[in-house]
Amino acid sequence: MTIKEIAQLAGVSSAAVSRYLNGGYVSDEKKEQIRKVIEETGYQPSAQARILRTKKACLAGVVVPKINSESVSRITAGIEQVLSRRGYQMLLASTDNDPDKEITYLKLFENYPVDGIILIGTVISAEHRKFLKNSKVPVVVVGQYTKYANCIYHDDYGAGKAMGRLAAAELKKAWTEIGESCGKIAYIGVTKEDKAVGVSREDGFRSGLKSEGILLEPDYVKTAEFTMDSGYHAALELLEQKQDIRIISCATDTIAAGAIEAILVYSRQNVPRSAADSGTRMQYVLNNSGIRVTGFGDNQFLKAVTGGIPTVHFGYKTSGIRGAELLLDVVERGEKIPVEIKLGFRLADREN
Amino acid sequence: MTIKEIAQLAGVSSAAVSRYLNGGYVSDEKKEQIRKVIEETGYQPSAQARILRTKKACLAGVVVPKINSESVSRITAGIEQVLSRRGYQMLLASTDNDPDKEITYLKLFENYPVDGIILIGTVISAEHRKFLKNSKVPVVVVGQYTKYANCIYHDDYGAGKAMGRLAAAELKKAWTEIGESCGKIAYIGVTKEDKAVGVSREDGFRSGLKSEGILLEPDYVKTAEFTMDSGYHAALELLEQKQDIRIISCATDTIAAGAIEAILVYSRQNVPRSAADSGTRMQYVLNNSGIRVTGFGDNQFLKAVTGGIPTVHFGYKTSGIRGAELLLDVVERGEKIPVEIKLGFRLADREN
DNA sequence: CTGTTAGCGCATTCAG
DNA sequence: CTGAATGCGCTAACAG
Numbered sequence: 036m037t038i039k040e041i042a043q044l045a046g047v048s049s050a051a052v053s054r055y056l057n058g059g060y061v062s063d064e065k066k067e068q069i070r071k072v073i074e075e076t077g078y079q080p081s082a083q084a085r086i087l088r089t090k091k092a093c094l095a096g097v098v099v100p101k102i103n104s105e106s107v108s109r110i111t112a113g114i115e116q117v118l119s120r121r122g123y124q125m126l127l128a129s130t131d132n133d134p135d136k137e138i139t140y141l142k143l144f145e146n147y148p149v150d151g152i153i154l155i156g157t158v159i160s161a162e163h164r165k166f167l168k169n170s171k172v173p174v175v176v177v178g179q180y181t182k183y184a185n186c187i188y189h190d191d192y193g194a195g196k197a198m199g200r201l202a203a204a205e206l207k208k209a210w211t212e213i214g215e216s217c218g219k220i221a222y223i224g225v226t227k228e229d230k231a232v233g234v235s236r237e238d239g240f241r242s243g244l245k246s247e248g249i250l251l252e253p254d255y256v257k258t259a260e261f262t263m264d265s266g267y268h269a270a271l272e273l274l275e276q277k278q279d280i281r282i283i284s285c286a287t288d289t290i291a292a293g294a295i296e297a298i299l300v301y302s303r304q305n306v307p308r309s310a311a312d313s314g315t316r317m318q319y320v321l322n323n324s325g326i327r328v329t330g331f332g333d334n335q336f337l338k339a340v341t342g343g344i345p346t347v348h349f350g351y352k353t354s355g356i357r358g359a360e361l362l363l364d365v366v367e368r369g370e371k372i373p374v375e376i377k378l379g380f381r382l383a384d385r386e387n
Numbered sequence: 388m389t390i391k392e393i394a395q396l397a398g399v400s401s402a403a404v405s406r407y408l409n410g411g412y413v414s415d416e417k418k419e420q421i422r423k424v425i426e427e428t429g430y431q432p433s434a435q436a437r438i439l440r441t442k443k444a445c446l447a448g449v450v451v452p453k454i455n456s457e458s459v460s461r462i463t464a465g466i467e468q469v470l471s472r473r474g475y476q477m478l479l480a481s482t483d484n485d486p487d488k489e490i491t492y493l494k495l496f497e498n499y500p501v502d503g504i505i506l507i508g509t510v511i512s513a514e515h516r517k518f519l520k521n522s523k524v525p526v527v528v529v530g531q532y533t534k535y536a537n538c539i540y541h542d543d544y545g546a547g548k549a550m551g552r553l554a555a556a557e558l559k560k561a562w563t564e565i566g567e568s569c570g571k572i573a574y575i576g577v578t579k580e581d582k583a584v585g586v587s588r589e590d591g592f593r594s595g596l597k598s599e600g601i602l603l604e605p606d607y608v609k610t611a612e613f614t615m616d617s618g619y620h621a622a623l624e625l626l627e628q629k630q631d632i633r634i635i636s637c638a639t640d641t642i643a644a645g646a647i648e649a650i651l652v653y654s655r656q657n658v659p660r661s662a663a664d665s666g667t668r669m670q671y672v673l674n675n676s677g678i679r680v681t682g683f684g685d686n687q688f689l690k691a692v693t694g695g696i697p698t699v700h701f702g703y704k705t706s707g708i709r710g711a712e713l714l715l716d717v718v719e720r721g722e723k724i725p726v727e728i729k730l731g732f733r734l735a736d737r738e739n
Numbered sequence: 740c741t742g743t744t745a746g747c748g749c750a751t752t753c754a755g
Numbered sequence: 756c757t758g759a760a761t762g763c764g765c766t767a768a769c770a771g
Binding site for chain 4: 037038039049050053054056057080081083084085086087088089
Binding site: 077079080081082083084086087094101102103104105107108111112115124125126127128129131139140142143145146147148169171263264267292293295296299335336337339340341342 | 429431432433434435436438439446453454455456457459460463464467476477478479480481483491492494495497498499500521523615616619644645647648651687688689691692693694
């Protein structure tokens with residue numbers, strides 16, 4: 036079905052049909068004829084061709100590192116909220132943490148009918164920068180600082196520092212219970228290629244510890260991927276190598292979840308493996324190893340089933356909202372002056 | 388940058404450039420000229436226009452109910468795997484469980500450059516059926532049975548039945564501990580509009596219970612959304628209304644997570660709310676209310692931090708794989724005969 | 740108000 | 756091997 040065929044069937048010109056579709060001048064009489072034909076045929080105009088003409092898709096493409104993530108979903112929720120309110124739709128491309136795929140999808144969106152792109156950033160490589168500099172369509176980066184595009188990011192250093200202070204306080208509290216200096220703090224971070232999480236957050240954390248006179252010893256630091264499984268393995272290694280760990284601080288709540296699992300497994304205090312195991316009550320988790328875990332991100336799922344660990348709440352949804360607003364400002368109003376927005380955080384120390 | 392400009396700069400015809408881009412006949416000499424110009428200008432052909440011509444996008448659109456879900460992400464992982472292996476890319480549209488948005492995005496994909504659509508289904512309404520019947524591009528439905536499209540779904544009835552049996556056994560075990568018939572079973576389901584989860588799964592569950600001589604009493608049944616929060620509220624209501632519940636079976640692991648939270652809160656056995664709360668050790672979860680929770684979906688996050696609850700493992704990734712294969716079969720080979728695939732399940736009773 | 744015309748950027752005939 | 760010409764489906768002038 037093309038607009039031409041509809042025009043013929045209705046006995047009008049294709050331009051008339053086009054006008055009918057887009058609210059231009061057309062007599063009530065012809066309007067009716069066209070309406071009828073369209074209804075009968077179920078004709079739907081090709082957005083495809085329309086966009087080729089108008090250069091306007093009312094669509095934004097969002098490149099995300101992974102799909103199954105609370106932080107990502109909060110950001111996209113924010114984006115979607117302002118997009119839909121302003122008549123745009125949102126398409127997602129997930130890269131599964133593969134930088135190559137990220138470039139691929141950015142280029143896909145660049146040459147596809149989207150009016151703008153939002154990149155939820157993790158590692159910003161040279162290729163990323165090159166893309167940002169030369170992109171034909173406006174791009175805004177959420178979650179990482181960059182000077183090559185409008186960006187909106189979180190105060191990871193500050194958050195890390197606050198958490199470092201908190202962790203230090205917890206550690207000292209443990210010392211008063213068990214005896215001075217007999218417990219160490221460990222940290223599970225992520226790749227340094229991720230400037231926000233891998234560098235700023237960790238640097239802040241160290242700084243926070245330091246301000247309380249505590250040092251993070253190299254043997255007590257591991258690097259993990261952004262997955263629970265990876266956090267599990269890193270934590271297990273730590274536990275097996277060092278017997279005096281009192282706190283495991285993790286760069287994300289997802290990693291923290293893996294660390295919790297590792298502690299459960301390691302301390303052999305986890306639930307019976309089979310329901311057939313006698314009449315033991317279903318105690319979901321019983322961790323009395325005394326090892327504490329902290330995270331970043333304020334994951335609701337984790338909070339729900341564990342009662343909550345010390346973590347940091349970032350304004351993910353807000354960053355999505357601001358990101359989309361930024362994007363539409365340049366898409367619709369051609370706003371040219373570059374913008375960088377830094378968002379704050381809130382320590383979430385299980386107060387609720 | 389258009390192909391025409393490149394042609395001029397290279398001193399050839401636009402057709403030559405097109406051939407260069409698509410591997411047609413072109414002399415090495417001109418090849419070199421074109422290559423150089425393209426490199427200098429950073430020209431990228433408009434996929435947009437190409438597709439308008441060729442009607443081939445090497446792209447599939449996937450409509451998902453939500454982004455932050457382990458089951459959805461497993462399915463899309465399966466889809467992406469076969470898609471990328473066969474030279475396709477994947478675009479996602481999330482509807483946030485809004486049936487209207489679902490139709491909107493289906494239509495978007497229908498008129499945009501995608502070769503096929505995969506719908507991860509929840510409720511299949513009359514409008515959905517209408518769309519499936521008339522869609523210009525091939526559609527396959529994953530997760531729900533429908534006769535209006537190729538589909539691939541799970542044995543929800545069988546899974547429900549198996550879980551019903553298991554729950555019945557657990558209940559009886561509890562009886563022997565606490566005294567005959569003094570404990571009841573409760574169920575938190577979802578809307579009946581979701582045929583797979585809301586109807587089949589629950590029907591199967593009731594059937595499984597029945598085969599063990601146990602009945603699900605109406606007062607012990609609630610309906611929730613597909614969210615943890617909703618599960619929390621439903622479970623809390625149950626706990627407040629009925630004091631003799633021994634088991635809360637939930638239609639999904641996400642709802643189960645909410646139920647666990649509710650039990651923690653209700654039994655006041657959850658962790659201290661503030662780190663300032665004395666030197667209490669960080670015991671992530673301590674549930675000795677004796678109330679057991681079961682779910683469906685084999686959520687890894689839940690398993691990790693709680694040690695696992697009785698649940699059902701569905702082949703989500705497999706359904707994604709098969710779904711994408713089905714789609715490509717009709718996209719590439721014009722396969723016409725309709726296909727329905729039913730996938731099995733595996734009871735996951737915390738054996739690991 | 741309406742139809743005719745001319746492209747959007749590209750791939751594909753079809754004669755060279 | 757190559758370029759000129761045609762049209763994918765649609766919208767935006769333009770002249771009625």
